[in-house]
Amino acid sequence: MDVIVVGGGAAGIMAAVTAAENGKNVTLIEQNDRLGKKLFLTGKGRCNITNACPVEELFDNIATNPKFMYSAFYGFDNHATIDFFRQCSLAVKTERGGRVFPVSDHSSDVIKVLRKKLDSLGVRILFGTKLTDIKTVKCGEKNKISGVIAKKDKKMIEIPADAVILATGGRSYPSTGSDGAALSLLQGCGIRIKTQEPSLVPFTCDDKLITDMQGLSLKNVGVTVYAGNREVFSGFGEMLFTHFGLSGPLILSASAYVKEKDYRSGVRVIIDLKSALSVDELDERVLRDFKENQNRNFANSLGRLLPSKMITAVIERSSIDPEKKVNLITKQERQRLVNLLKCFEIDVNGNRGFDEAIITRGGVDVSMIDPSTMECKVIKGLYFAGEMIDVDALTGGFNLQIAWSTGRLAGDSIKEE
Numbered sequence: 001m002d003v004i005v006v007g008g009g010a011a012g013i014m015a016a017v018t019a020a021e022n023g024k025n026v027t028l029i030e031q032n033d034r035l036g037k038k039l040f041l042t043g044k045g046r047c048n049i050t051n052a053c054p055v056e057e058l059f060d061n062i063a064t065n066p067k068f069m070y071s072a073f074y075g076f077d078n079h080a081t082i083d084f085f086r087q088c089s090l091a092v093k094t095e096r097g098g099r100v101f102p103v104s105d106h107s108s109d110v111i112k113v114l115r116k117k118l119d120s121l122g123v124r125i126l127f128g129t130k131l132t133d134i135k136t137v138k139c140g141e142k143n144k145i146s147g148v149i150a151k152k153d154k155k156m157i158e159i160p161a162d163a164v165i166l167a168t169g170g171r172s173y174p175s176t177g178s179d180g181a182a183l184s185l186l187q188g189c190g191i192r193i194k195t196q197e198p199s200l201v202p203f204t205c206d207d208k209l210i211t212d213m214q215g216l217s218l219k220n221v222g223v224t225v226y227a228g229n230r231e232v233f234s235g236f237g238e239m240l241f242t243h244f245g246l247s248g249p250l251i252l253s254a255s256a257y258v259k260e261k262d263y264r265s266g267v268r269v270i271i272d273l274k275s276a277l278s279v280d281e282l283d284e285r286v287l288r289d290f291k292e293n294q295n296r297n298f299a300n301s302l303g304r305l306l307p308s309k310m311i312t313a314v315i316e317r318s319s320i321d322p323e324k325k326v327n328l329i330t331k332q333e334r335q336r337l338v339n340l341l342k343c344f345e346i347d348v349n350g351n352r353g354f355d356e357a358i359i360t361r362g363g364v365d366v367s368m369i370d371p372s373t374m375e376c377k378v379i380k381g382l383y384f385a386g387e388m389i390d391v392d393a394l395t396g397g398f399n400l401q402i403a404w405s406t407g408r409l410a411g412d413s414i415k416e417e
């Protein structure tokens, strides 16, 4: 059987390896001149391959369509991924939060072992080859795949195939080759596509008081995000102020739950700056600080309570005169300060878009795909894998696990008629 895999990223490589292991004659098409351009960037160049959590916890980390992943995860889970790489002679280690990395800390080593595996299985790789269309023939009620049309060296070529696995990725970091263009040609074939949006992406805001705090990193804070009046995210961890707004792990996770339409109804980030203390405990703490600083100006009394880059913003938001002597601050003013520290609110007006998004939300509608095989429900012999499917996850190695698991399942599901 001739199988074409389109996309030389994590999902496409895993699909090609699996189909070749099953004795298929596999051709991998990649528009770049090398494999894994995005894989190379992952985990800040270290590649967080997967997460070593119990398999059930994988589902908790999927933000969109976790149920769709049931067969793919149970067929080839995170522990199978770790075994796979070990068998490819890649030593791996587990770090904080279950994150799994190559011991070498080089994503290039992940790509190297995958390339070696493809070569050892005799997979033919066509670089500089861009899929431009898929070919189908009528097969009873349905259409059946018969091959692809691609552009190579400015020429159009037609490659016949018995099965095609599409693994062309999302739209984030388009410079890596994942530009979403392949999805538009699917729409013409009656395949529903969910609008693609940036996810795991920093937030922007135009409040100078906030952008002036650039470079400030807050650890152990609580963050709650509202879209209009609806709470869409609540978490605890680390965040960062930047010249454009907000970033850091907690903010990226929050962005997975904020849709583009939400920005129109208003998105608010509420930071609990003292999440370890209740309102009453914090009030006592502030009172203590005020007693020690009673003859100082309010502006000079917050050094122990707040990082210096935050003091100006907190003073301004508190509406307490910065020159006021601490012993003259009223109970009402103190309570206003305490509430501000527990609920520091920031209006968000958008995100940094696909250029800075770690992943893409949306893509091929899961109702178009058989979750037990990854085969398209309307075109026989056409399969999908990886980020091009409308499934996305939080950070921690879960997005690559989606790519490995769906790639494995697609490659395994191709059967002779």
Ligand SMILES: Cc1cc2nc3c(=O)[nH]c(=O)nc-3n(C[C@H](O)[C@H](O)[C@H](O)COP(=O)(O)OP(=O)(O)OC[C@H]3O[C@@H](n4cnc5c(N)ncnc54)[C@H](O)[C@@H]3O)c2cc1C
Residues within 6 Å of the ligand: 006, 007, 008, 009, 010, 011, 012, 029, 030, 031, 032, 036, 037, 038, 039, 041, 042, 043, 044, 047, 048, 049, 050, 129, 130, 131, 132, 167, 168, 169, 170, 172, 173, 176, 177, 178, 179, 180, 181, 182, 357, 358, 359, 385, 386, 387, 388, 396, 397, 398, 399, 400, 401, 403
């Ligand atoms: C900066 C960054 C860091 C990340 N870090 C991590 C991490 O540490 N851990 C983690 O789990 N996830 C991480 N991710 C997410 C993860 O990289 C992706 O979810 C994953 O790589 C998706 O794999 P894929 O194979 O589906 O798509 P891709 O890796 O995007 O591969 C798709 C391939 O298809 C090719 N292609 C597209 N269209 C065509 C066409 N028409 N013809 C031919 N070829 C085509 C592209 O050139 C590309 O090579 C990170 C993402 C980014 C951007």
